[in-house]
Amino acid sequence: MAYDSFNILRSTAVPLPIENVDTDQIIPARFLKATERVGFGDNLFRDWRYNPDNTPKADFVLNDPTYRGKILVGGKNFGSGSSREHAAWAIYDYGFRCVISSFFADIFRNNCLNVGVLPVQISAEFLERIFAEIYANPDTELEVNLPEQTVTLLATGEKESFEINSYKKENMMNGFDDIDYLLNIKSDIEEFSKTLPL
Amino acid sequence: MSKTLFDKVWDAHVVRKIEGGPDVLFIDRHLIHEVTSPVAFLGLRNRGIRVLYPERTFATADHNTPTINQDKPVQDPLSANQLKALEENTKMYGIRHWGLGHYKNGIVHVIGPENGITQPGATIVCGDSHTSTHGAFGAIAFGIGTSEVEMVLSTQCIMQPKPKKMRITINGALGKGVLPKDVALFIISKLTTSGATGYFVEYAGSVFEQMSMEGRMTVCNLSIEMGARGGMIAPDQTTFDYIEGREFSPKGADWDKAMAYWKNLKTDEGAVFDKELTFDGSEIEPMITYGTNPGMGMGITHEIPNAEQVEGGKATYEKSLGYMGFHEGEPMVGKKIDYVFVGSCTNGRIEDFRAFASLVKGRHKADDVTVWLVPGSHVVEEQIRKEGILDILTEAGFTLRQPGCSACLAMNDDKIPAGKYAVSTSNRNFEGRQGPGARTLLASPLVAAAAAVTGRVTDPRTLIQ
Numbered sequence: 001m002a003y004d005s006f007n008i009l010r011s012t013a014v015p016l017p018i019e020n021v022d023t024d025q026i027i028p029a030r031f032l033k034a035t036e037r038v039g040f041g042d043n044l045f046r047d048w049r050y051n052p053d054n055t056p057k058a059d060f061v062l063n064d065p066t067y068r069g070k071i072l073v074g075g076k077n078f079g080s081g082s083s084r085e086h087a088a089w090a091i092y093d094y095g096f097r098c099v100i101s102s103f104f105a106d107i108f109r110n111n112c113l114n115v116g117v118l119p120v121q122i123s124a125e126f127l128e129r130i131f132a133e134i135y136a137n138p139d140t141e142l143e144v145n146l147p148e149q150t151v152t153l154l155a156t157g158e159k160e161s162f163e164i165n166s167y168k169k170e171n172m173m174n175g176f177d178d179i180d181y182l183l184n185i186k187s188d189i190e191e192f193s194k195t196l197p198l
Numbered sequence: 199m200s201k202t203l204f205d206k207v208w209d210a211h212v213v214r215k216i217e218g219g220p221d222v223l224f225i226d227r228h229l230i231h232e233v234t235s236p237v238a239f240l241g242l243r244n245r246g247i248r249v250l251y252p253e254r255t256f257a258t259a260d261h262n263t264p265t266i267n268q269d270k271p272v273q274d275p276l277s278a279n280q281l282k283a284l285e286e287n288t289k290m291y292g293i294r295h296w297g298l299g300h301y302k303n304g305i306v307h308v309i310g311p312e313n314g315i316t317q318p319g320a321t322i323v324c325g326d327s328h329t330s331t332h333g334a335f336g337a338i339a340f341g342i343g344t345s346e347v348e349m350v351l352s353t354q355c356i357m358q359p360k361p362k363k364m365r366i367t368i369n370g371a372l373g374k375g376v377l378p379k380d381v382a383l384f385i386i387s388k389l390t391t392s393g394a395t396g397y398f399v400e401y402a403g404s405v406f407e408q409m410s411m412e413g414r415m416t417v418c419n420l421s422i423e424m425g426a427r428g429g430m431i432a433p434d435q436t437t438f439d440y441i442e443g444r445e446f447s448p449k450g451a452d453w454d455k456a457m458a459y460w461k462n463l464k465t466d467e468g469a470v471f472d473k474e475l476t477f478d479g480s481e482i483e484p485m486i487t488y489g490t491n492p493g494m495g496m497g498i499t500h501e502i503p504n505a506e507q508v509e510g511g512k513a514t515y516e517k518s519l520g521y522m523g524f525h526e527g528e529p530m531v532g533k534k535i536d537y538v539f540v541g542s543c544t545n546g547r548i549e550d551f552r553a554f555a556s557l558v559k560g561r562h563k564a565d566d567v568t569v570w571l572v573p574g575s576h577v578v579e580e581q582i583r584k585e586g587i588l589d590i591l592t593e594a595g596f597t598l599r600q601p602g603c604s605a606c607l608a609m610n611d612d613k614i615p616a617g618k619y620a621v622s623t624s625n626r627n628f629e630g631r632q633g634p635g636a637r638t639l640l641a642s643p644l645v646a647a648a649a650a651v652t653g654r655v656t657d658p659r660t661l662i663q
Contacts, residue, residue, distance in 0.1 A: 019514040020491050024628040029607040033276035035236035035283045047630045077392040083327040085343035106427050111343035167219025182353040192213045
């Protein structure tokens with residue numbers, strides 16, 4: 001499915017300094033019953049965000065108007081657990097385009113890249129600095145520069161670079177997905193299938 | 199050059215390497231279910247493309263199916279709609295479908311091996327993180343997202359950077375009452391939930407060599423819980439004996455050809471891993487978790503560690519214990535239990551029910567505990583009857599439900615109520631995993647049995663001869 005291309009994103013950010021945020025928290029299983037990819041943002045962090053009677057929990061960051069923006073900043077090992085791509089859809093659908101953390105779970109990272117959410121892994125120290133700056137000034141802006149592969153705290157100029165493979169980077173910058181690539185080499189795949197050992 | 203088992207299987211499936219990018223990996227077998235496939239089929243329709251090799255994909259309904267009254271219409275309209283979508287999609291694209299009510303229906307990671315679909319040296323994917331289960335046969339098997347399900351349907355390939363390699367070796371004899379689930383929970387407790395992220399794991403050593411296929415599946419199943427994409431065990435005679443004669447296993451000359459290939463599927467002498475870990479099997483106790491991720495586990499006789507003793511932030515640790523209603527320094531043994539769940543792709547196989555029955559035999563279900571016993575498939579259910587296990591369970595006051603994922607992720611009606619404690623043989627103790635507010639203690643079928651007959655967290659070794 002096509003997504004918006006990603007180049008340079010400047011935005012305030014939403015802090016979620018919890019470690020091991022698993023995909024069951026990002027979107028609980030009971031909200032996976034759709035047969036279309038619509039409306040998942042409403043249930044992003046459902047059980048942290050809403051009480052059982054569906055009233056918002058005032059102390060959860062997404063319900064706090066102080067914090068907003070297109071960047072979600074999470075604690076270490078973000079996105080562990082289930083392979084549900086719905087977690088990445090929910091983040092995208094809510095309006096985030098980038099998740100910053102000091103460590104990501106594998107499948108979640110892959111899913112993000114496939115749906116147009118940029119996962120940005122930075123050092124634990126820089127992550128702490130970003131949390132501190134956001135808490136000191138919720139209006140502080142971050143710049144995520146994909147072509148340069150850098151994250152910058154604009155108020156102080158502190159900057160760190162991040163890794164992304166060149167193929168995925170190109171895809172993100174152009175809004176391409178892997179299926180386009182694979183469909184283009186379909187005849188190679190069919191030839192290859194004849195050479196399998198079994 | 200010396201190669202690892204993982205290298206051999208991976209390299210045989212690389213269609214092409216992309217400079218500075220992922221490998222294009224050919225997928226031999228693709229398993230799908232009702233929850234993570236509908237949007238992929240929608241994608242095919244939007245692009246106007248067909249399924250390239252429909253015979254390489256197998257469909258089952260498991261995640262949101264009811265575990266009682268399966269012969270009646272599914273009550274939840276959203277679940278019913280997903281089941282209908284799977285039925286229609288598989289029909290439209292010519293994919294084999296073992297839906298609700300079919301005699302081969304069951305949990306995707308139980309029916310794959312059961313039918314001989316899972317084979318050594320194969321690449322196997324499914325839109326489910328516990329696809330790592332199939333690595334027990336020496337396959338490369340891992341979970342994928344829905345975009346990748348669409349890729350496999352349309353081109354039989356996905357694009358993956360080759361992971362790093364880790365070997366975990368465990369030798370030594372396992373103690374009384376220690377099951378494969380305990381071995382896995384022990385490893386995860388040592389590595390944490392992110393300790394193997396970026397790696398594909400090979401399990402080696404006498405502990406795994408002596409394990410049954412069911413046990414190996416339990417261990418490989420839980421690889422994802424330490425962050426690994428998957429885990430695998432070199433195929434041996436135990437593997438070949440399990441596969442032979444199953445519906446989709448090779449027959450006749452094809453079997454001989456396969457065996458010749460499969461026998462070479464092991465790590466060469468001198469092959470190098472990016473990381474090697476070794477543990478002593480005799481140190482492993484029956485395990486139990488006390489927190490909200492599978493890494494928060496310990497020997498059942500231990501006390502809950504203090505925040506200073508565990509890796510990670512204090513705030514996260516306190517949030518986790520707060521959710522569980524537990525405190526640092528408390529013992530787990532003796533804690534009151536409300537529910538017991540035996541089942542899931544982790545522990546829903548025949549051996550798990552044999553273990554459960556071996557302990558409850560001659561005892562009786564504790565009055566104040568609700569126990570859900572959910573076989574992983576109809577084949578498992580049938581075997582439970584055939585072996586007389588059902589009689590033992592019935593005599594002890596238990597009933598058997600119908601197959602499905604059930605309370606492992608509580609997508610159907612099998613939800614643990616808020617605040618209640620469940621000893622569960624499943625794979626995740628995340629907040630709300632078994633129902634909003636539910637509190638999960640992960641453990642083996644023996645620990646589950648001990649809880650079921652005592653109503654408390656109980657060391658099963660005190661109940662077995």
